[in-house]
Amino acid sequence: DAGITQSPRHKVTETGTPVTLRCHQTENHRYMYWYRQDPGHGLRLIHYSYGVKDTDKGEVSDGYSVSRSKTEDFLLTLESATSSQTSVYFCAITGQGRIAEAFFGQGTRLTVV
Amino acid sequence: ILNVEQSPQSLHVQEGDSTNFTCSFPSSNFYALHWYRWETAKSPEALFVMTLNGDEKKKGRISATLNTKEGYSYLYIKGSQPEDSATYLCASLGAGGGADGLTFGKGTHLIIQP
Numbered sequence: 001d002a003g004i005t006q007s008p009r010h011k012v013t014e015t016g017t018p019v020t021l022r023c024h025q026t027e028n029h030r031y032m033y034w035y036r037q038d039p040g041h042g043l044r045l046i047h048y049s050y051g052v053k054d055t056d057k058g059e060v061s062d063g064y065s066v067s068r069s070k071t072e073d074f075l076l077t078l079e080s081a082t083s084s085q086t087s088v089y090f091c092a093i094t095g096q097g098r099i100a101e102a103f104f105g106q107g108t109r110l111t112v113v
Numbered sequence: 114i115l116n117v118e119q120s121p122q123s124l125h126v127q128e129g130d131s132t133n134f135t136c137s138f139p140s141s142n143f144y145a146l147h148w149y150r151w152e153t154a155k156s157p158e159a160l161f162v163m164t165l166n167g168d169e170k171k172k173g174r175i176s177a178t179l180n181t182k183e184g185y186s187y188l189y190i191k192g193s194q195p196e197d198s199a200t201y202l203c204a205s206l207g208a209g210g211g212a213d214g215l216t217f218g219k220g221t222h223l224i225i226q227p
Contacts, residue, residue, distance in 0.1 A: 033215055042202065042219035043157075058214055090156065094215065098145050101159035102204070102215055 003027050006091050006105035013112055019078040021108050023091030025071075031094045032074040033102070034058075034066065036087040043090065049074055081112040117205050119218035126193045127226055133189040134221040136203030140184030144206040144213070148177055148188055151200040151220065160188075160201075193225045 003026030013019050023032060031050055035043040035058075045058030047066040055066050063085060065077045078085055091105040118137045126132045138146060145164045149157040161170040166181040174191045190197055200220040207213035 031215075035217070040219070042200075043217040045214050045216055048214045056214065059216070092215070098164050099162045101147065101162050102149075102157075103159075104156035106156055 004091065004093055004103055004105045006089075006108050008108060009106065010109045011111070013081050013110070015082060015112055016080050019081050019110065019112075021076045021089055021091075021110070023074045023076070023093075023105055025074075025093050027093060027095070027103070028071060029093040029095045029100075029103075030071075031096075032068065033092040033094075034064075034074065034076045035090045035092065036060065036085075037090060037107070038087050046076065046089075078110075081110075083112050086110060086112045117203060117216050117218040119201075119203055119221050121221060122219065123222040123224070125224045125226055128193060128195060130193055131189065131191045132193055132223070133187050134201065134223075136186045136188070136218055138184050138186070138203070138205040139207075140182060142207045142213075143181050143184070144208050146179055146181075146186050147204040147206070147215070148186070149202040149204065149217075151202055153199075157202055188221075190223075193223075195225045195227060198223060198225045 005024050007022045033048040034046040044060045049055045049068040067075045089108045092102045094100045094102045120135050148160040151157040161177045163179040168179045176189045179186045200222045202220045204215050204217040
């Protein structure tokens with residue numbers, strides 16, 4: 001199995017509080033992605049990174065920020081959590097090369113009350 | 114951001130029957146097309162990564178084809194078994210590769226009925 005872990009796995013937080021989710025990889029892969037999974041929407045890309053300090057917005061980036069100060073860690077921050085951000089969040093990594101497949105973390109279930 | 118569409122959204126198939134479903138993606142700016150299998154309460158796992166027009170890949174009873182000129186890919190399952198029940202996702206990478214982000218369709222939810 002690819003070495004990719006997400007933390008925490010479950011979190012309940014209150015509206016308006018900041019929340020940070022962590023994705024850690026041991027594969028030294030260049031590309032890292034954050035997705036959210038919601039019923040009827042599949043996996044939607046929030047932000048992604050193509051190298052240390054190189055990040056870009058995905059389809060649903062509003063209300064989220066990311067940071068990647070080391071190859072192995074990609075952090076997703078909800079600056080002020082809202083109930084609409086209740087979701088399951090998945091981190092994924094891919095290596096370089098045209099046929100590189102993505103490997104996913106186990107997911108983080110976030111509930112904003 | 115690429116627009117990736119999958120159809121049908123859900124599919125009920127009798128055990129033993131064969132089935133197929135579609136992924137469409139922008140044919141311009143194409144780099145790679147991915148297929149993933151996603152079982153309930155698990156994480157998606159890669160089935161195929163395809164890059165060449167006309168390519169066909171096979172893994173057991175599952176196969177996939179790719180048409181980059183018209184922007185579609187088909188996934189086929191032969192002789193469906195209950196363990197094939199899952200959501201099947203496709204994802205497209207633009208010409209920038211990983212620097213363009215990996216964009217997924219909404220998936221096809223497949224249920225195999227005994």
